[in-house]
Amino acid sequence: MEDHIIRSFKEGSELKEVFLNENLGHVVQVIEAITAALQAGNKVLLFGNGGSAADAQHLAAEFVNRFMIERPPLPAIALSTDTSILTSIGNDYDFSEIFSKQIRALGQEGDVAWGISTSGKSANVVRGLEMAKKKGLVTIGLTGGDGGDIARIVDHALIVSSRNTPRVQEVHIAVGHVICEMIDYKLFQRPDAP
Secondary structure, three states: OHHHHHHHHHHHHHHHHHHHHHHHHHHHHHHHHHHHHHHOOOOEEEEOOOHHHHHHHHHHHHHHOOOOOOOOOOOEEEOOOOHHHHHHHHHHOOHHHHHHHHHHHHOOOOOEEEEEEOOOOOHHHHHHHHHHHHHOOEEEEEEEOOOHHHHHHOOEEEEEOOOOHHHHHHHHHHHHHHHHHHHHHHHHOOOOOO
């Protein structure tokens, strides 16, 4: 058992290093894009399924409440949290439309649509990002594997080069935290920040 635990931790650490080597410039671009949107008075819409839905909620909370410094709340919404909206769209239309309809209703040109999918192939995330592009939102895809359909349609693709879902999700939340930290620094430039 100990060997398996050690191997899992090492895989996670190594995958973070691989991600950083492959995506550092892309992470910087995402930070710049979100910062610019927030400075212009726009908001961030985050969405995904399962663990990725939980990551969307987690990151939205970091924006709205605070991350590591005391600062004003930043506008972010996780589109996976309203069960009445999700179930009505899923029932009346199709589950693949749960994010695209919300983006159609809430998204405005200049907002950021941040889709999360470990496979890069989730139909509802793809459709949400397609709608976001039609409406003039900045699109970000946080994916795994080869990035799937999501990486091919977004403005900014952050791809964790692995198909091991738990390890991909670990990198997703790590990069999400780094993005939040750097946005706080860029917007509020506290002396105690990096």
